[in-house]
Amino acid sequence: MKLVLFDIDGTLIGDRGASRGAFAAALAEIYGYDGDLGRYDFSGRTDPQIAHMVLRDAGISAADVDARIDALWQLYLAGLERNATPERVLTLPGIRELVAALHEHDDVVLALLTGNIERGARLKLGGAELNDYFPFGAFGSDSADRTQLPPIAMQRAADLLDVAVSGADVVIIGDSIYDVRCGAPYEATTIAVASGKTPADILKAENPRHF
Numbered sequence: 678m679k680l681v682l683f684d685i686d687g688t689l690i691g692d693r694g695a696s697r698g699a700f701a702a703a704l705a706e707i708y709g710y711d712g713d714l715g716r717y718d719f720s721g722r723t724d725p726q727i728a729h730m731v732l733r734d735a736g737i738s739a740a741d742v743d744a745r746i747d748a749l750w751q752l753y754l755a756g757l758e759r760n761a762t763p764e765r766v767l768t769l770p771g772i773r774e775l776v777a778a779l780h781e782h783d784d785v786v787l788a789l790l791t792g793n794i795e796r797g798a799r800l801k802l803g804g805a806e807l808n809d810y811f812p813f814g815a816f817g818s819d820s821a822d823r824t825q826l827p828p829i830a831m832q833r834a835a836d837l838l839d840v841a842v843s844g845a846d847v848v849i850i851g852d853s854i855y856d857v858r859c860g861a862p863y864e865a866t867t868i869a870v871a872s873g874k875t876p877a878d879i880l881k882a883e884n885p886r887h888f
Contacts, residue, residue, distance in 0.1 A: 680834045680842055681779060682790035682827070683811070684851030685798055687720060687873020689776075690805045691767045692760075696797065699756030700727075707749045708742075710735055720874050721853025723792035723817035724750075750794060757800050766804030769872055776810045786834055789814025790826050790849055790859070813837060823859045831863075857883040 683689055686696070697714055704710035712735055719727050728749060732742045779785050787810050791798050795816040802808045813833045815826035827849065831842040844863030849856055852873030857880070860867040869885035871877040881888055 678784050678786060678838070678840065678842075678846055679848055680786050680788060680831065680846050681848045681850065682788050682814070682830055683776075684721075684849075684853070684856050685789065685791045685793055685801060687852040687875075688769070688850060688856075688870060689772050689807060690769060690801060692801055692804070693765050693767065695760035695762075695765050695804075696757055696793075696801065699753050699760050702756050703749050703752040704728075704731065706752055707745050708732055708735070708737060710737075718874055719792075721792065721823065721851065721855030723821050723823055724794045724797065725817055725821035726792070726823075729821075750796075754794075754796050754800065757797055761800045761804040763804050763806070766801060768805045768807065773807070776807065780810055786838065787811055788830055788834065789816070790830055790851070790856075791815075792817040792823060792855075794818035823855050824862060827859055827863050827865060852880075854879060854883050857885045 701714050717731060728746060729739060729742055776787060779787055789798060789811045791814065793816060795818045798816055799808055815830035819829050820826060827847060831847060835842045844865045847863065847865035848868060849860040849865050850868045850870065852870050853875050857867045857869050867885040868887045869880040871880055
């Protein structure tokens with residue numbers, strides 16, 4: 678059995694700024710943030726990491742960020758629900774065919790490994806009509822540290838299937854250096870795809886199993 682874990686943004690879909698727009702509006706409302714999010718590359722980072730990174734640069738303490746972060750997510754998700762429409766969320770080339778083909782294999786289980794908080798992930802994939810392929814996953818709402826997400830996904834797969842799942846059973850597919858790095862401690866097979874913002878040479882330098 679292979680547990681195939683897909684990243685979302687830049688790997689499965691592009692959302693044409695739907696999430697970044699919702700995030701910017703929520704940051705402004707909850708924290709009074711008026712900076713330029715365009716200067717940040719969020720590739721591979723978890724939503725909690727992104728919030729702390731941006732707001733730290735704006736001079737807001739970690740304690741102040743955490744004190745209001747639930748309100749941030751609530752407002753962000755409301756905005757994302759409005760923004761992540763089928764007209765705006767794009768399934769990247771070849772993805773629908775790939776996940777449909779993998780879904781047909783009895784020895785393959787599809788799941789998510791993403792920095793998105795879970796509800797945000799589901800809203801994005803709902804816009805692309807991909808949720809049905811991914812019954813579970815590990816999310817930024819499970820841990821702000823992406824390297825902690827593979828064992829969470831493995832445990833959920835084990836609980837669902839009632840089988841032991843090891844790192845050797847895991848394949849991680851993503852478009853950032855952090856997708857590759859998070860698999861290394863568990864000896865997972867990593868597949869890097871240059872479909873997002875990270876240049877191919879930088880991805881190759883991380884030594885993914887496949888590129």
